Structure formats: structure tokens, C-alpha cells
Amino acid sequence: MALTIKEQLSSPGNILKFVIKHNTIFIFVLLVIFSALISDVFFTSVNLSNLLKQVSGIGIISIGMLIVILTGGIDLSVGSMVALLAVTFAILVNTVILPLAIILTIIIGFGLGSVAGYLVAYQKMAPFIATLALMTVARGLGFIYSKGSPITFKTPGGEFMSNFANNSILGVPNIALVFFLIVILAMVMLRYNVFGRLIIAMGSNEEASRLSGIKVSKYKFLVYAISGSLAAIAAIVVASRTNLGSPNMGMAWELDAIAAVVIGGASLNGGKGTAINTLMGVLILGLIGNILNLLNVPSYPQQVVKGAIIIFAVLLQRFERK
Amino acid sequence: MKNSESEYRVEMTGISKSFGVVSVLENVNLKVKHGEIHALLGENGAGKSTLVKILSGVHQKDGGQVLLNGKEITPKNTHDGQVLGISVVYQELSLVNDLSVAENIYLHKLGASKFWMNWKKITKDAQELIDSLGFEIDASSRVRDLSIVQKQVVEIAKALSEDTKVLVLDEPTTVFDPTDTQKLFDNLFKLKEKGISIIYISHHLEEIFKIADSVTVLRDGVDTGSMAVSDTDTDGVIRLMIGRELKDLYPVRDAEIGEEPIFEVKNLNGRRNLVHDVSFDVKPGEVLGIAGLGGSGRTETAKLIFGADKKKSGTLILNGKEIKCNSPVDAVGHEIGFVSEDRKEEGVFLPLSIRKNISVTSLKSISNKLGFLNVDKEFENVLGLIDKLNIKAPSSEVNVKNLSGGNQQKVALAKWLSIDSKVIFIDEPTRGVDVGAKVEIYNLINEVAKKGVGVVVISSDMPEIMGIADRILVMHEGTFYGELAKSEFSEENILRYSIGKPLKQTVLKKNI
Ligand SMILES: Nc1ncnc2c1ncn2[C@@H]1O[C@H](COP(=O)(O)OP(=O)(O)OP(=O)(O)O)[C@@H](O)[C@H]1O
Numbered sequence: 021m022a023l024t025i026k027e028q029l030s031s032p033g034n035i036l037k038f039v040i041k042h043n044t045i046f047i048f049v050l051l052v053i054f055s056a057l058i059s060d061v062f063f064t065s066v067n068l069s070n071l072l073k074q075v076s077g078i079g080i081i082s083i084g085m086l087i088v089i090l091t092g093g094i095d096l097s098v099g100s101m102v103a104l105l106a107v108t109f110a111i112l113v114n115t116v117i118l119p120l121a122i123i124l125t126i127i128i129g130f131g132l133g134s135v136a137g138y139l140v141a142y143q144k145m146a147p148f149i150a151t152l153a154l155m156t157v158a159r160g161l162g163f164i165y166s167k168g169s170p171i172t173f174k175t176p177g178g179e180f181m182s183n184f185a186n187n188s189i190l191g192v193p194n195i196a197l198v199f200f201l202i203v204i205l206a207m208v209m210l211r212y213n214v215f216g217r218l219i220i221a222m223g224s225n226e227e228a229s230r231l232s233g234i235k236v237s238k239y240k241f242l243v244y245a246i247s248g249s250l251a252a253i254a255a256i257v258v259a260s261r262t263n264l265g266s267p268n269m270g271m272a273w274e275l276d277a278i279a280a281v282v283i284g285g286a287s288l289n290g291g292k293g294t295a296i297n298t299l300m301g302v303l304i305l306g307l308i309g310n311i312l313n314l315l316n317v318p319s320y321p322q323q324v325v326k327g328a329i330i331i332f333a334v335l336l337q338r339f340e341r342k
Numbered sequence: 343m344k345n346s347e348s349e350y351r352v353e354m355t356g357i358s359k360s361f362g363v364v365s366v367l368e369n370v371n372l373k374v375k376h377g378e379i380h381a382l383l384g385e386n387g388a389g390k391s392t393l394v395k396i397l398s399g400v401h402q403k404d405g406g407q408v409l410l411n412g413k414e415i416t417p418k419n420t421h422d423g424q425v426l427g428i429s430v431v432y433q434e435l436s437l438v439n440d441l442s443v444a445e446n447i448y449l450h451k452l453g454a455s456k457f458w459m460n461w462k463k464i465t466k467d468a469q470e471l472i473d474s475l476g477f478e479i480d481a482s483s484r485v486r487d488l489s490i491v492q493k494q495v496v497e498i499a500k501a502l503s504e505d506t507k508v509l510v511l512d513e514p515t516t517v518f519d520p521t522d523t524q525k526l527f528d529n530l531f532k533l534k535e536k537g538i539s540i541i542y543i544s545h546h547l548e549e550i551f552k553i554a555d556s557v558t559v560l561r562d563g564v565d566t567g568s569m570a571v572s573d574t575d576t577d578g579v580i581r582l583m584i585g586r587e588l589k590d591l592y593p594v595r596d597a598e599i600g601e602e603p604i605f606e607v608k609n610l611n612g613r614r615n616l617v618h619d620v621s622f623d624v625k626p627g628e629v630l631g632i633a634g635l636g637g638s639g640r641t642e643t644a645k646l647i648f649g650a651d652k653k654k655s656g657t658l659i660l661n662g663k664e665i666k667c668n669s670p671v672d673a674v675g676h677e678i679g680f681v682s683e684d685r686k687e688e689g690v691f692l693p694l695s696i697r698k699n700i701s702v703t704s705l706k707s708i709s710n711k712l713g714f715l716n717v718d719k720e721f722e723n724v725l726g727l728i729d730k731l732n733i734k735a736p737s738s739e740v741n742v743k744n745l746s747g748g749n750q751q752k753v754a755l756a757k758w759l760s761i762d763s764k765v766i767f768i769d770e771p772t773r774g775v776d777v778g779a780k781v782e783i784y785n786l787i788n789e790v791a792k793k794g795v796g797v798v799v800i801s802s803d804m805p806e807i808m809g810i811a812d813r814i815l816v817m818h819e820g821t822f823y824g825e826l827a828k829s830e831f832s833e834e835n836i837l838r839y840s841i842g843k844p845l846k847q848t849v850l851k852k853n854i
């Protein structure tokens with residue numbers, strides 16, 4: 021029988037279990053407290069809103085990554101896709117009206133994701149290989165279309181987007197709101213929708229899913245297409261924030277996204293993971309970067325700390341399983 | 343301890359174990375003599391597997407004492423157990439699919455040996471070992487390509503080693519047909535003669551009376567008795583297992599069988615020719631049994647029909663209309679169900695809850711047009727089925743991984759019983775299920791048939807198939823060799839057809 025939180029906290033041994041079970045949130049809270057103690061700049065609205073703006077792009081692709089990982093796959097192409105799609109969006113903003121530019125970018129993202137989806141689902145290619153190939157292709161195309169240099173927004177539409185991306189509602193940056201909205205949508209889908217249920221089932225036992233009459237290939241395909249679409253939204257967000265689309269955007273973002281999903285307790289074997297925990301994973305990674313920046317730690321030691329935190333988080337999850 | 347040699351090889355006393363707040367074993371005793379076959383019986387979830395896993399080091403006991411040859415042991419992991427001479431064939435298969443048979447058999451010994459492996463020798467040794475067991479498997483073939491029966495044989499071969507003193511077999515014969523089982527028994531007798539002590543877990547009570555010397559019974563984590571097999575009988579053992587008498591194992595078949603077949607198969611052929619020229623029909627309300635030896639093509643037939651494997655040719659007719667079934671999606675669309683024999687790989691979702699397992703086939707009916715689930719309805723359905731099938735679990739949210747084998751089987755069945763079907767294929771319906779639960783499943787099959795469903799049951803358990811089927815088709819080398827009407831049911835007749843011989847008396851091979 022499920023215990024209430026109160027019961028779970030009723031003895032010291034249980035507190036430990038509770039902490040281990042909800043380790044992602046626990047690490048997050050710990051980091052927030054630590055950051056607040058160590059730096060008086062941390063809890064300023066400027067810093068917090070900066071932090072949120074910084075993580076939103078990676079956050080959005082992390083949700084796509086989560087959905088792919090839930091099926092037991094992986095999508096290495098998302099970082100390069102952000103670059104290609106940001107360039108695409110910048111070109112479109114300068115040529116067509118804004119709503120059309122947004123819609124076209126998302127459709128192109130869906131299309132690129134579909135290529136990976138098609139290769140994985142219908143050609144039975146290993147996800148790692150298919151998306152690795154797509155990753156190089158997308159990065160290359162980004163450079164070709166931009167001729168190697170950033171493309172700045174030049175139209176009123178571009179100005180509108182840039183304003184939107186740099187403003188806030190009630191102190192929360194607009195682009196963070198876009199990210200949160202996507203998290204909530206994913207949460208609802210994974211919990212209350214057939215689509216979510218089926219991809220979790222597929223990830224935990226593909227053969228049993230097939231024999232239960234689930235259209236395994238169709239859902240596999242869709243998952244990559246969705247990841248591509250989310251990469252498009254992330255691209256629009258980051259391009260708008262900087263007022264330009266550059267082929268250098270999204271470098272190694274796929275790795276941060278994977279890290280966020282894993283810190284959030286998802287299993288790379290599929291079938292296990294939630295949107296809220298992935299959100300925590302994204303925030304944890306962002307927080308580490310943020311606090312190390314505030315402490316003026318140079319970027320190489322930062323990478324070492326990041327790696328250590330990932331290992332720590334995953335080790336904690338092993339206790340949970342016991 | 344008496345003298346240097348104690349009377350018992352294994353003495354487990356006062357063992358207790360709990361997982362979290364759930365207590366699984368309480369003060370359990372198990373004493374096994376040298377060179378005896380000791381049966382361990384009990385319902386699904388009684389704690390049999392947990393007890394032997396404590397012996398072998400998979401789990402650690404919370405209390406009690408384990409003696410081996412009179413000396414206390416506390417194995418911390420399976421390696422410790424192996425070193426002490428405790429070998430186990432676990433209930434769940436644990437082979438590495440991508441390695442060869444020989445590599446699997448010697449896998450656990452690899453770490454201890456020299457740096458370089460002589461693969462040729464290992465393959466040769468493995469082949470000798472398998473041959474000596476009397477089974478036909480190529481030691482160099484990949485485990486992935488083996489049938490489930492062959493995998494089980496490899497599992498047994500893997501457990502045997504020169505220093506085995508205690509051999510534990512946790513439901514080794516669930517996938518075996520009678521001839522395989524007999525081969526295993528012959529081997530066990532040989533081992534027993536060498537002085538090896540064998541702990542034997544099974545839900546097939548008749549096996550116990552064939553091979554065991556003594557028996558210990560568990561009920562809900564408590565041992566309810568230990569005695570020599572000669573001092574008890576089936577009823578006595580069942581009483582200790584479930585705490586009451588069990589009247590009838592098989593339900594009275596009272597479903598009304600329709601005139602016209604609900605489902606017909608004509609000239610079905612598989613791509614790989616494991617199955618050829620299969621034709622049969624099943625009528626609404628009928629329970630059609632399919633018998634045959636392991637590897638005769640029974641499972642493959644069901645998989646071909648269901649669209650899980652590719653057909654070469656063949657016609658399927660549902661309610662008089664020809665249908666196409668090229669994938670399980672098609673099959674489910676036509677309301678054809680299939681319960682797989684391999685529950686771990688193909689039946690259940692181990693890391694998911696009972697609720698998510700059961701409702702995976704019925705998501706359409708419990709969601710709206712946009713795919714949003716009606717969770718209340720889902721709980722209602724699932725809890726109803728848990729109750730009906732008497733699935734033993736603390737709640738519907740428990741992961742199937744943490745259920746005992748028999749209860750996992752019930753979940754696999756529940757998945758298909760939660761939706762309407764016209765025809766349902768059930769491959770080994772009671773594999774690993776205890777006697778009490780068997781009766782529940784048989785009643786359920788009967789009830790499904792009563793609704794006018796055509797039920798096709800594949801089973802290697804001969805008493806079972808004779809008990810529940812209205813008619814039996816016997817498969818031999820990929821096609822149906824003969825048909826038995828209820829009046830002709832007998833183990834002998836089934837076996838004769840299984841090995842491709844006509845019946846003894848006047849009944850000749852029927853054309854079907
Ligand atoms: N790792 C685990 N975590 C939690 N509960 C467990 C775990 N392993 C087993 N259990 C529970 O312990 C009980 C005993 O399980 P066990 O597997 O020993 O039963 P069994 O007698 O072997 O049954 P069966 O005949 O079905 O194989 C069951 O209620 C099961 O749900």
C-alpha cells in the first residue's frame with residue numbers, strides 16, 4: 021500500500037528512504053540552499069531570470085530527449101538541429117511574415133526528426149547511428165545555408181520575437197514560460213494520455229508491446245518527429261533571445277540534454293522517467309553552471325564538477341533500486 | 343553438530359526475510375539430507391524462490407541460520423554460493439542471448455580461470471555435457487536462436503559443475519513436455535546417486551511423487567509441514583499448501599458450443615517451414631486443445647495466425663469472412679488475442695505496475711477521442727480483474743517484477759481478459775501457476791468460452807489439456823497429425839500422435 025508522506029517521514033530510516041526516492045528534487049533543493057548561502061547575488065531577480073533564460077533552450081530539447089529515451093532510443097541530432105533550425109528561422113523571419121516563419125520552422129523540425137524516425141522505426145537502424153549521422157548532416161547544412169556566419173533578424177517580425185524572448189511576465193521570462201508549458205504538456209501526456217502510456221510500455225518491453233497489438237513502428241517514428249519539432253521550438257527561442265540564427269548554436273547540447281534526463285532518474289534502457297524529474301535535471305545542471313559562474317570558477321573546472329554531479333546523481337538512483 | 347559428518351547437507355532454521363514492509367518468510371525451516379531429492383512446495387508467492395535465493399546468496403536473510411554440512415554459511419552473493427557448491431537453476435531464465443551455448447555454460451567460471459580461453463575446448467566440453475544430459479543442442483549456436491525448452495536445458499547444464507553439492511531446481515519443467523521431463527528425471531537420479539542433494543520446486547504435484555524422497559510445504563511464508571513423500575499423498579500436500587481441500591481441479595464444461603465455426607484456418611504455411619499445411623477450425627464456446635511435443639510447432643502456429651511471425655501462405659476465416667492478419671495490430675483489430683508462453687520476454691512489462699500491464703490492451707476503450715485516459719475507469723477495470731483472478735499483491739501499483747512467477751502469469755492473462763475477443767490463443771495458460779490458481783484460471787477459460795469466444799489452448803501439461811479441452815489436435819513435426827474427440831482422450835493417445843504414430847486400437851489417423 022502506498023504510504024502517505026507523513027508515514028514515510030515517521031522514522032529516521034524512512035527519511036533516508038524518502039530522500040533517496042525523491043533524490044532529484046532533494047539534490048535540487050540542496051543546491052538552491054547551497055547557492056543562496058554561498059553567494060548573495062544568487063537570489064536576485066536578475067540572476068534567477070538569467071538562469072531560467074539560459075536553461076530554457078536546452079530544457080525544451082531535453083523534453084524531446086526524454087520522450088525518445090523512454091522508448092529505449094536516443095537522439096544525438098538535437099544540438100545540430102537547433103543550429104540548422106535557428107539559421108532557418110532567421111532566414112524565414114527575414115523573408116516571410118512571422119507566423120508563417122514560426123510554423124514553417126516547426127514543420128521543418130518535424131520533417132528532420134521524421135528522417136531519424138523513419139530510419140529507426142522502419143529501416144531498423146540503431147538510434148545512436150541514425151541520429152549521429154543526422155547530427156553531422158544538420159550541422160553541415162546549417163553552415164551551408166548561413167554561409168558560415170550568423171544571420172541577424174532584420175524585420176519587424178524579428179524585432180517582435182526578440183522583444184518577446186527578452187521580456188518577462190511577473191518576473192518569469194517569457195521563454196521560460198514556453199519551456200514550463202512544454203514540461204506541463206509532456207507531464208500530462210505521459211501520465212494521462214494513451215500516447216505516453218504506449219511509449220513507456222514500448223520502452224520497457226518492445227516485444228510484449230508488439231504482441232499486445234501496439235503499432236510499435238508508428239510510435240517510434242513519432243517520438244523522433246516530436247523531438248525534432250521541439251528542437252525547432254528551442255531554436256526559435258534561442259535565436260530570438262540573441263536576435264540572430266547562427267550555425268554555431270546548440271554545440272553539444274544533445275549531451276547536456278541526455279545528462280539532464282539521466283540526472284532526472286530516467287533509464288537509458290527505456291520505460292522509466294518523468295517530465296518533472298527531467299525539469300529538475302535541467303535546473304540542476306543550470307544551477308551548477310550558474311553558481312560556478314557566480315564564484316568565478318573558470319569553465320574547465322566547471323566541466324569537472326558537472327561530471328561529478330552526474331555521477332553522484334546516478335549513484336543515488338542505484339540505492340533507490342535496492 | 344554431531345560428529346564431523348552431520349545428518350543433513352543443508353539445514354535452514356528459523357529463516358525470516360522481508361522486502362521493505364512486506365514480510366515474505368517467517369521462521370522457516372528446511373532440512374535436506376545427503377543424496378536426497380527434497381521437494382519444496384507452496385502456492386504462488388508462498389516464498390519458495392525467496393528461500394532458495396537466500397541459500398544461494400541472491401538475497402540475505404533477516405534472521406535465522408543456514409548450515410551446510412553442519413557449518414554455518416552466510417553467502418553474500420551468488421559467487422559465494424557457487425564456491426560452497428550450491429548450484430541453482432533459477433525460475434527466471436538468466437542466459438545471455440548474444441553468447442553461444444558453450445559460452446553461457448562456462449560464463450560464471452570464466453572470471454576465475456586463466457587469461458586466455460581455449461574456446462575450442464570449452465565448446466567441446468559443453469557439447470559433451472549437453473550430450474550426456476541426453477538433449478540435442480549444438481553448443482556453438484547462439485542462445486538467441488534456441489527455443490525456450492532448449493534455453494532451459496542450457497540453464498540446467500550451466501548449473502552443473504564438478505563441485506556441486508546442492509542442486510536447486512526452481513520449477514525446471516514448466517517449459518518441458520513429458521519426454522523432456524523424463525530425461526531430466528533420469529539425470530536427477532544419476533546425480534542423487536552421486537550423493538548430491540537436490541531441492542526441487544514444482545507446481546506439478548505428480549512429479550513430486552515420482553521423484554522426491556521428502557517434501558517441505560510453505561504457505562504464506564510459513565512452513566506448514568515437512569515429511570517423507572511416502573507418508574503423504576496429493577490431497578495431503580494440497581491441504582498443507584492451501585489450507586483447505588480442493589474439490590475439483592477442472593470445471594464442468596458447460597459452455598454451449600456453436601454449430602458454425604467462428605474461426606477457420608486453411609493451409610497455413612510458415613516462412614521457415616517450421617509449420618506447414620495446418621488447417622483447423624474452432625467453434626464459438628469451444629475450448630480446442632493443441633498438444634504435441636516441444637518444438638513440434640504449436641507456438642509457431644499461434645504466432646503465424648496472430649501475425650507475430652510472417653506467413654508464407656494460408657487463409658484465415660473469421661465468422662465466415664476472410665481476414666488478413668499480417669501483424670499483431672491486425673489481429674487485435676479483428677479481436678483475436680494471444681497469450682504468449684514466454685511471459686518474461688513477450689508477456690508482461692516487468693518494470694511497470696500491474697495496472698499499466700493489464701490495461702495496455704484496453705487503452706482505446708478507457709480513453710476519449712484525444713487519447714486522454716479515464717483513470718477512474720482504468721482502476722475499476724484493473725481492480726476488478728485483480729480480484730477475479732485473485733492476483734496476490736499489496737496494490738495495483740506494485741511493479742510486476744516484484745510479483746511471484748505465478749502471479750505474473752495471471753497478469754499476462756488479465757491483459758487479454760480485459761478486452762472482448764472472438765478468438766483467443768492461450769499458450770501454456772498455467773505455466774508456473776499453483777494448483778489453487780490453476781483452478782481459477784480454468785474457471786476463467788470456461789467463462790470466456792461461455793461468452794461465445796473460440797478458445798484455443800496450447801499445453802504440454804497432458805492432464806490439463808484433457809481436463810479443459812473439448813477436442814484435442816495433436817501436432818507432430820509442424821503439422822497436425824491427428825485429432826482426438828473427448829471420448830478418445832488419454833495420455834497414451836496424445837503421446838502416440840505426438841510421435842507420429844497412429845492410435846493403437848481401431849481408430850486410424852483422421853484426415854483433418
Ligand atoms: N525483490 C522483491 N521485492 C519485493 N517483493 C518481492 C521481491 N521478490 C519477491 N517478493 C515477494 O515475495 C513473495 C514471495 O515470492 P517468491 O518468489 O519467493 O514466491 P514463490 O513461492 O517462488 O512463488 P511462485 O510459485 O509463483 O514462483 C511474493 O509475495 C513476492 O511478491
Ligand SMILES: [Mg+2]
Pocket residue numbers: 390391392433512746747
Ligand atoms: Mg518462485
